[in-house]
Amino acid sequence: MVSSDGINDGRLMLPDVLKGIAVLLMIQVHLMELFALPDIYTSRLGVVSLFLGGPPAAPVFMAVMGFFLARSAAGTGAMLLRGLKLIFWGLLLNAGLNMNLFYHIYTGSAALNPLEYLFGADILFLAGMSTILIALFRRVASTRIVWWLVLMVVVASAGEYIPQPEYGHDLLTYFLSFIYLRTPWSYFPLLPWLAYPLAGYSFYLISLEAERLKVPYGNKITAGFVLLVPLGLSLRYATDITWDLESYYHHDLFFFLWVLMFLIFWTALFSLITETRLLARVNGWLQWVGRNVTAFYVIQWLLIGNLATVFYKSVDLTGVLVWYAGITLLTVLLVKLYRLFEKRYLGRTTPRIT
Numbered sequence: 001m002v003s004s005d006g007i008n009d010g011r012l013m014l015p016d017v018l019k020g021i022a023v024l025l026m027i028q029v030h031l032m033e034l035f036a037l038p039d040i041y042t043s044r045l046g047v048v049s050l051f052l053g054g055p056p057a058a059p060v061f062m063a064v065m066g067f068f069l070a071r072s073a074a075g076t077g078a079m080l081l082r083g084l085k086l087i088f089w090g091l092l093l094n095a096g097l098n099m100n101l102f103y104h105i106y107t108g109s110a111a112l113n114p115l116e117y118l119f120g121a122d123i124l125f126l127a128g129m130s131t132i133l134i135a136l137f138r139r140v141a142s143t144r145i146v147w148w149l150v151l152m153v154v155v156a157s158a159g160e161y162i163p164q165p166e167y168g169h170d171l172l173t174y175f176l177s178f179i180y181l182r183t184p185w186s187y188f189p190l191l192p193w194l195a196y197p198l199a200g201y202s203f204y205l206i207s208l209e210a211e212r213l214k215v216p217y218g219n220k221i222t223a224g225f226v227l228l229v230p231l232g233l234s235l236r237y238a239t240d241i242t243w244d245l246e247s248y249y250h251h252d253l254f255f256f257l258w259v260l261m262f263l264i265f266w267t268a269l270f271s272l273i274t275e276t277r278l279l280a281r282v283n284g285w286l287q288w289v290g291r292n293v294t295a296f297y298v299i300q301w302l303l304i305g306n307l308a309t310v311f312y313k314s315v316d317l318t319g320v321l322v323w324y325a326g327i328t329l330l331t332v333l334l335v336k337l338y339r340l341f342e343k344r345y346l347g348r349t350t351p352r353i354t
Contacts, residue, residue, distance in 0.1 A: 013274050015064045016290030017283055018267065022061040023296050024289065027331070028324055029053020030301070033245075034308035035315040035323060045317070047243050054242035055262045058123055058188065059196045061293070063263055065127060066200025069134055079135035086128030093298055094118050097305025104309060113169060116185040121178045123297075126188040129178065130197045133190075145205045152198040157253035159191035182250050189249070195256055199263070224268020227261045234258060292335050299338075300331045 032041060032049040040046055069079070095102075098117040104110035141147035159180045167173040167183050177186040231238075241247045241255055274283050289296055304327060315323065 013283065013287050014267070014271055015067055016287040017270055017274055018060050018290065019064050019293045020286035020289030021270070022057045022064075022290075023293050023300070024328065025052050025057040026061075026297065027300050027304070027328055029057065030304045031315075031320050031323055031327070034304060034313070035311050036313065036320050037316055038313055040317055040320070041313070047239050050245075050248075051239045051242045054248060055238065055259045056266060058193075059259050059263060060266065061123070062126065062130070062193060062196035063200035063203070064290075065130070066134065066197030066202075067204045068200075069131065069197065070201040070204035076135050076139060080132055083128040083131035083135065086124050086131060088128075089294075089298070090122060090124030090128060091118075093124055093301060094120050094122065097301045100306040100309040110309075115169060115174065116183075119174045119177070120185040121187050121189055123188045124294075125178055126190065126193050127197075129190055130194050133194065134197060134201060143205055143208075145202060145209065148198060148202040148205065152195050152202060153253065155190070155198060156192045156195035156256040159189070159250060160252050162191070180250075182246065187249050192251060192253070192256055196259075199260060224265045224271075227265045231258075231261055231265060238262075289332075292339065295335045295338055296331055299334050300327060303327050303330065 029049055029052065032046060032053070036046065072079075074082070095118060098114075101110060101112070101117060102114055105112055105114050137148075137151065141151070162180055164182055167176075167181055173181065173183065177183045178189060180186075180189050180191040238255070238258055241251060273279060276283075307323075311323075
């Protein structure tokens with residue numbers, strides 16, 4: 001396998017391709033939520049956009065992260081440090097993407113609470129906290145698959161049974177928003193979202209066991225496509241949840257299980273696509289995006305977040321498509337420049353965070 005800098009490092013292509021697709025879908029859903037006119041957002045196109053920015057995006061990203069954590073040889077200390085760095089970058093990203101908004105709040109032209117944006121529970125915080133908790137749980141559970149699966153189910157369902165107190169703007173409220181509390185700025189709380197990296201971790205352990213038992217690869221592909229039937233029959237249920245953002249961000253165990261079925265199908269589909277030589281160039285580019293997913297995610301949010309203060313819910317469909325192309329291309333350029341800077345001045349040849 002070839003890295004983003006042409007180095008053969010033995011990495012798997014499929015997980016990187018899945019991450020690459022996920023971050024590209026995140027860009028379009030951010031534009032739909034923040035740029036698109038309300039009548040576009042509430043149209044069928046808006047429903048499709050939010051679905052594509054749902055199960056194929058953040059759940060895939062987090063599950064693949066869990067897969068790589070299980071595959072990693074990093075020790076507990078290294079994983080804890082990585083988790084703390086992700087939390088730190090999450091805080092910096094919140095500050096950076098809202099700089100334009102903070103300026104308007106400071107000048108009095110926007111009557112909003114800046115703390116809700118500075119401490120928004122976004123996906124980098126989730127990634128950091130998940131890495132820390134998995135590092136700690138790994139010391140107890142080791143490779144016991146059942147333990148990981150039980151914890152996954154508990155995490156996916158626990159938020160439904162914890163009381164939701166009335167919230168204010170105190171320190172406890174902001175902290176609980178990262179855990180489970182249904183505040184408007186709680187986008188990816190640990191409950192239930194930690195369940196997805198746990199699913200990815202469990203999948204890696206299961207795949208090792210399948211290899212040991214010599215389970216035929218073709219059977220796994222077939223099983224993925226068999227799930228098209230229940231997924232198709234329940235698609236309306238899933239799109240209703242992904243369109244209602246509060247329900248999506250704080251979904252229950254049943255929706256989590258639906259997403260797991262979707263992830264199995266999605267993985268089976270792209271495992272076939274990545275083996276198609278006709279799409280080798282596309283697969284290679286998507287793998288590059290996936291390998292640089294953290295930089296890609298940060299840069300696109302810095303662009304979209306600050307522009308959203310100016311173009312909030314005011315752009316027509318053509319404009320949204322133009323913005324998508326422009327922001328994606330600019331993000332690619334900036335990521336390439338950033339990696340070139342790292343290689344030339346810091347001596348790094350591969351991304352530090354994957």
